[in-house]
Amino acid sequence: MNKFKALFFISLAAVGFANLSFAQTVTSGQLKVGSTAPSFTAKDYRGRNVDLKAMTQKGKVILVFYRGQWCPYCNRYLSSLQDSMQLIAGKGATVVAISPEMPDNAEKTAAKTKVSFPIISDAGNRLLKMYKTGYTLEDATLKQYKAYGIDLSKANGNNENMLPVPATYIIDQNMKISAVFYDADYRNRPSVRQLVNEL
Template sequence: MKKSILFLLLSVITLSSMAQANIAYPSGLSVGEKAPMFAAKDQNGNMVDVQSLLKKGPVVVIFYRGQWCPYCNQQLKKVSDSLSFITAKGASVVTVTPESAVNISKTIEKTKATYAIIEDKGLSIMKSYKVNFLVDDNTVTKYKGYGVDFATVNGDNGANLPVPATYIIAKDGTIKYRFFNTDYRARASVNDIINHL
């Protein structure tokens, strides 16, 4: 029984990886570029203004796919667990997602996140950071088979996801650190984030 469950899980991961191989991924922004400024309401209804946050210190911007993604939940939980080390360096953490507000609540339940989480309505933030891509029809169908319906989890944002990138914006507004990998399983480590603050 355990072998069949393991085989099923490995098959799902393999199919997901193969399905995503046909996607046209964006390039992301590079270190040294000016970071696009944005202001939006977080999960508590508070306005989060990156330009204002930069007056206090660097800003860590993390793009994540959704509460249905175990790799996202794992990364966000690690950031939650180590948040005091990040804020001790004067930094703020802002996460951006295409998922709807109701699903952001599920993310918070799973990760215990207390930092800002922004629903990117209309995808303007993801597009300005060049992390947004449209999931192809075959992958949409495969994900539905796994119980992930983008029309439900993302609402009006539909089948759009970000490459799960992490950027650190320096006080002068330039990007000083970038983690950008189209393999959704690869993530910036908390140690890397802290070491680049």
């Protein structure tokens, strides 16, 4: 990508993405505080196993769902978590990020954000459905995304056209959900201070 194209895309990301429809039909059934978190073992983009239950034995886990490497809001948020890992680790916690994208796109996220925590490629939407964060984009919104060069079928490796609400769950050592941040507006994310206060 030449310099002009890169600057053009950044401009779209900063201004145009804000105009994309975010008021999608989202199932109002997010997991609640006090409920048992679904256990899973999944592979990160490097092919390494991530076992949620095993991780919680060492401390709380901040489980973050993000939309994709193409989303500047997501990249900025993951970067902020990485910048605050000392605070998070100081509370005995760790972070796991989950995206519906294919592993190569999850790897692009890692390269952009310089994160040290696992990024799971949930290309089959299994975890999105388990944690009730997934929603299907309407045709009009898909057209908007394609106009910005985002083809979800290619990025995610399936035709479900599903994205996650950028939800965040904090899971304790008993596999109970101790905090939930769930907002259908992808521009809204919990601050690091909010997360640390819940650990």
